[in-house]
Amino acid sequence: MSAIIIKELTKKFGEFTAVDSVSFSVETGELFGLLGPNGAGKTTIINMLTTLLLPTAGDAEIAGYDLRRDPGEVRNNIGIIFQDPSLDIGLTGRENLEFHAMMYNIGSDERKIRIREVLDVVGLADKADILVENYSGGMKRRLEIARGLIHYPKVLFLDEPTLGLDAQTRRSIWNHIRNLNRNYGTSVILTTHYMEEADYLCDRIAIIDHGKIIALDTPSGLKNCLRGDCVSLTIEGGFDLISAALGEKEWVREIIQNGEMLDVIISDYEKNIPYIFQTAGNLGIGISSINFSKPSLEDVFIQLTGSIIREQEGSRLSARRDRMRRRMLR
Numbered sequence: 001m002s003a004i005i006i007k008e009l010t011k012k013f014g015e016f017t018a019v020d021s022v023s024f025s026v027e028t029g030e031l032f033g034l035l036g037p038n039g040a041g042k043t044t045i046i047n048m049l050t051t052l053l054l055p056t057a058g059d060a061e062i063a064g065y066d067l068r069r070d071p072g073e074v075r076n077n078i079g080i081i082f083q084d085p086s087l088d089i090g091l092t093g094r095e096n097l098e099f100h101a102m103m104y105n106i107g108s109d110e111r112k113i114r115i116r117e118v119l120d121v122v123g124l125a126d127k128a129d130i131l132v133e134n135y136s137g138g139m140k141r142r143l144e145i146a147r148g149l150i151h152y153p154k155v156l157f158l159d160e161p162t163l164g165l166d167a168q169t170r171r172s173i174w175n176h177i178r179n180l181n182r183n184y185g186t187s188v189i190l191t192t193h194y195m196e197e198a199d200y201l202c203d204r205i206a207i208i209d210h211g212k213i214i215a216l217d218t219p220s221g222l223k224n225c226l227r228g229d230c231v232s233l234t235i236e237g238g239f240d241l242i243s244a245a246l247g248e249k250e251w252v253r254e255i256i257q258n259g260e261m262l263d264v265i266i267s268d269y270e271k272n273i274p275y276i277f278q279t280a281g282n283l284g285i286g287i288s289s290i291n292f293s294k295p296s297l298e299d300v301f302i303q304l305t306g307s308i309i310r311e312q313e314g315s316r317l318s319a320r321r322d323r324m325r326r327r328m329l330r
């Protein structure tokens with residue numbers, strides 16, 4: 001059964017189309033990612049699916065309930081963790097959870113059980129009685145996740161769950177999201193513009209740009225659509241010899257010489273890389289350095305949109321990595 005079914009969902013703000021006839025389904029128990037740059041339309045999709053925003057056109061079913069006909073039942077069956085923190089920092093973690101559980105009419109005994117349970121899921125049991133104003137950014141995020149779980153939602157929406165957090169905290173949040181998905185079977189739909197996050201966490205990813213889905217697949221399915229892995233060798237001469245020898249192999253897709261470097265685009269590198277060494281050795285060609293890169297989701301995004309995710313435009317990639325990437329994408 002599908003946790004979410006979306007049919008041609010559209011949102012216009014005046015003349016501007018923020019979400020343009022988007023259709024996809026999320027299976028029960030799936031961890032599904034909406035990946036795209038700032039302004040792509042991810043939050044607008046989440047806001048429509050969580051009944052915060054009326055669609056201009058299209059339909060959706062969430063946890064078996066129709067978005068337009070049963071918005072109340074949709075709300076009862078979902079949890080939402082927003083981009084902007086919405087905790088009461090003057091209360092303790094436990095008090096925040098108490099308050100939220102009461103809003104869902106969860107009785108006092110059951111409340112205690114559930115609060116203990118969700119605190120365990122996010123690893124905050126020993127910090128529950130500290131004021132939230134003394135929590136770190138990562139702890140606040142984890143408390144928000146715990147709060148979103150308190151009424152046992154069938155579907156959990158996470159809008160940029162690790163925005164602005166450091167790498168270590170981000171990884172810890174990822175593990176908590178994975179655990180709750182595995183242990184509770186909660187279907188999760190999250191938005192992110194972090195490629196690594198989508199790759200690490202999601203069973204499937206929809207890449208969104210300018211309000212449209214431009215690709216939808218598993219992370220490996222998305223990456224496999226590219227040309228192959230790039231092995232970049234620095235060798236001391238013998239380019240023609242080694243190119244001819246490697247060029248006979250069916251797993252070699254392309255060989256490009258660039259100064260002292262030879263870029264070999266191959267499939268199945270784990271299996272085939274020893275053969276490259278062996279060939280060079282047999283021909284008496286010395287390899288002074290070797291570099292290897294697999295296609296990343298960022299490469300997929302570049303191929304699909306012709307640009308890197310806009311937030312990352314400022315970060316400079318090394319010339320070599322850039323060059324290798326272009327080889328893989330051609």
Ligand SMILES: Nc1ncnc2c1ncn2[C@@H]1O[C@H](COP(=O)(O)OP(=O)(O)OP(=O)(O)O)[C@@H](O)[C@H]1O
Nearest residue numbers: 013016018036037038039040041042043044045193
């Ligand atoms: N209430 C609104 N009125 C007018 N335009 C809006 C409104 N809400 C969003 N938009 C526009 O719709 C587009 C999609 O915005 P949205 O917030 O969904 O993008 P996003 O992919 O979630 O980006 P981010 O990663 O920055 O959150 C943007 O161009 C945004 O400016």
